Amino acid sequence: MEPAVETESLTRVFNPKKKKEGKSVTALDSVDLRIERGELFGLLGPNGAGKTTLLKILSTLLLPTSGKAYVAGFDVEKDFQEVRKRINMVSGGEISGYGLLTVRENLWMFTQFYGMKSAVAFKQIDTMLELFGMVDKKNEKVRTLSTGMRQKMNVIRGFVTDPDILFLDEPTLGLDVNASRVIRDYIVEWVEKKPDKTVLLTTHYMAEADQLCDRIAIIDDGKILACDAPDTLKRLVKTSTMLKIDVTLLNNKSVLGEIPGVEKFTYTDDPASNLTSLKFVLQDESAVSDIVSEIVHSGAKILALRKTEPTLEDVFIKMVGKGFE
Amino acid sequence: MAVNSELRTFKNAAWLGWQMEANWTDPFLFAIYSVVKPLAGTLILVFMYLVITHGETETMFFSYMYVGNAMYMFVADVLFGVTWVIHDDREHYMTLKQVYIAPIKFETYIFGRAAIKIAITSFGVLLTLLFGVFALGVDIDLAAVNWPLLVVALILGLATLAIMGLALGGVTFLTAKHAMGINEGVAGIFYVLSGVIFPITILPGWAQTISKFLPVTYWMEGVRRGLEPGVITALGPTTGLQGFSDLQLLLTLVLTAFAFLFISLGIFRYADKIARRKGKIDWTSAY
């Protein structure tokens, strides 16, 4: 069976309308990707990496500049009508729909664009509203919903048409812990119960990708840097030691990156709490003593020191050389 | 300091209004748009007139009608412009709440947006008048223009329009998107009852009574007396305001303007309060 999604040297360049508006931007650069049916696939990358551009191409809203993209075996450029029958998409922070319709009406309206019979649609909607704990909101007007509730409604909209492939573009963006958990749990359950369904999830929440995804592609500046299962990706950095140190606010941090044995170094300053968090990827554990000496010598106080298991963020830092800050 | 702050708000609002009106296309296209739109509106009336008079435009009544219609652009554009600001910012760009909660006077923001509308419309009005004079023989003799009367009437009238726009803006807070008909309706009331394209004497008695309470009625008369005094003299009692001297006309305009200032501010503040109570500052009503 053909894969759910396949791209071949997919490239997308955005040219400004006028010269004074800036230079061309290459949002995607020769992306080769293959997502099998039944996968919960993650696309991880910072803002501006090209995640949304890729999703727009796959959801037939944007044409590539060059290369090919296939969804469910259909060319997104030539066979877009066939693609559309099989997909749906939900974005984070969506404000679609109409404020003066109720939740139930809004959801029903969108099902009509997929040709669902009203009786079937309402049954699905009611089931999903219950699953998402929104039964008491079903007759509330959309404009009265909180952000979390609205996003839950948007997610329901994506699932209710039962697409073969669902694109989720940062679906938990800006949501609280409970709302995010409900959505994540449902995504996992849906894929487990329906092995022929595929989800492509973009996020820059590492933990979310780590928790949910069968495989993850790391993307930055329009290029796929790595693509594998989360555990396999983490093993890429396991030969190196990860060190995290919290210190009082530290000046002249750059010298820490030059200590022999330090492969990669990043930091975050928090002036409000007078703290600096330092992260090191070490080739040689003996560098630890030099790092500690340097910190003490600079006058800062070490508040916490720990060796950590590699996370996806560590993978990313290793590959790209920067965090998501 | 407070004055500086108000001026800054006014200036920034006017700048924003200019961006909204003008930066959607290149200057050449914008210039064409600014020419075609006012002229097309005016030509409807011209052709209506031509059909009846079989091509004759160099009459007193035609000049009366033409000047009134040209000036009416201010009424329509300012009233529409102000209500549209609220509607547009709230429903489309969803920036109303950010402006609303900023430490500025929202009324000043509205006036700033209205001011740029007036400036842009002035170009259209001037163009229309020039076209009328040179292409259609509209009777405007620069040597005969009563400049003090014209300038004072114009300023008072435009200020009154901006003030009335504020009231409508307040009402817009409370109504759904289709109620952009508010501005169409109110502008329509003035179109019918304020002697814009025909003298109020043609209206039934009860309608003429209402006309005499509307500031736009006096504004139209004041502007016409300033710009085309010969036409007003020739038409005599048909205008319906022949009993008012120039000073009385201006005073009446000032009085009605003040009355509307209080009414408009009252309506705006009341509507603002209700909108806040009902959570309508940032609602959307599109369908």
Next chain:
Amino acid sequence: MTETWLLRNMRAVRGRAYPRIIGSTREPSWVFFDVVLPLLTVSAYAYIYKFMKAPEEFVGFVILGGAMTAFWLNILWSMASQLYWEKEIGNLSLYLMAPISRMSILAGMAVGGLFETTLRATSTLVIGILVFGIALSLSSPVMLIVVFVVTMVALYGMGMMFASLYLLFGREAYHMSNLMTEPIYLASGFYFPVKALGFWAAAGSSIIPITLGLDALRQLFYPSSVSEYGFLAIGTETLILAILCIVFIVLSKLSLDYMEKLGKTSGRLTLRWQ
């Protein structure tokens, strides 16, 4: 085109029409604005004709023209430029991603707005007739229905073509709609017989379906004015309108497809704040 395709698109029309219909019941303030207030502009023109002592049928022409503005405004503002706002809200990308014809979305908007539009047109007509004491004599009710239907189909087809501009452009298209409001009133003779523009100008304006539709309606209601104020024979105008129906429906499909492709190529299809 399978039965499934047809069903899906008909459901899409129903789905998009629904918010419009529900909106009109949940936000009833439109009734006042759309019923009473449009009459004011119409009244102004009626009064000016009275002041100029124009023939009586001219007031009737104005009332009829005023009634038809409801449909023209519905097309410009509630259908074509509505796509601009759908883009800003984020609905447009969801519509475009769905396996339906774009014309179904637009048709849904048109159908949904038809109730408000028809009520506005009818009330303008009825109140105008009562207030100004107009006497209309309908020579052929069947022909009236035929003319009205072909005019509406052609007009809405043209509206769909305009709507396609919004797939590529943003505020430019919006301002074009703004620009077209009054020039069309002029070019189509909403408030005066289009014949007054001269033969060639009127012929050019006839590309806009409402020009010939309105002229034909006026001839039907005022048969005595046909020779002096009618542009073409009713039969000829109806035939041209029928041809325009086909032309605009085909053009709108082509235009929507082309503009969508352009929008997807340039990346502006779902680009907000253009």
